Amino acid sequence: MSEKLKRLAERRERLVAQAAAQRLALAHNIEPWRRPLARVDQGLAVLRYIKSRPAWIAGGVALLAALRPGRAKAAGGRKWLTRGWATWQVVRKLRSR
Numbered sequence: 001m002s003e004k005l006k007r008l009a010e011r012r013e014r015l016v017a018q019a020a021a022q023r024l025a026l027a028h029n030i031e032p033w034r035r036p037l038a039r040v041d042q043g044l045a046v047l048r049y050i051k052s053r054p055a056w057i058a059g060g061v062a063l064l065a066a067l068r069p070g071r072a073k074a075a076g077g078r079k080w081l082t083r084g085w086a087t088w089q090v091v092r093k094l095r096s097r
Contacts, residue, residue: 047094054091061087 050057061084 050091051094051097054095057091058088 065080
């Protein structure tokens, strides 16, 4: 029985060493992706924030439109109305998920 325990202990040591080497290799291979993945994570956090507060976004857009009415008229009211409607639809779809 002790021979079996000895083999198990040796096998465990090899497996622990192998796992440590794999962790080091993975850390080395992942390093170039650390920054881009952090940015993606930040972008997803922003999307979650926007999704949870659609009324604030709509209010901000309305405030900007109220503060700059001349610019909205110069750009064409129908074009902005179409964009606003499309944005509203996207927000509603995101909110329903």
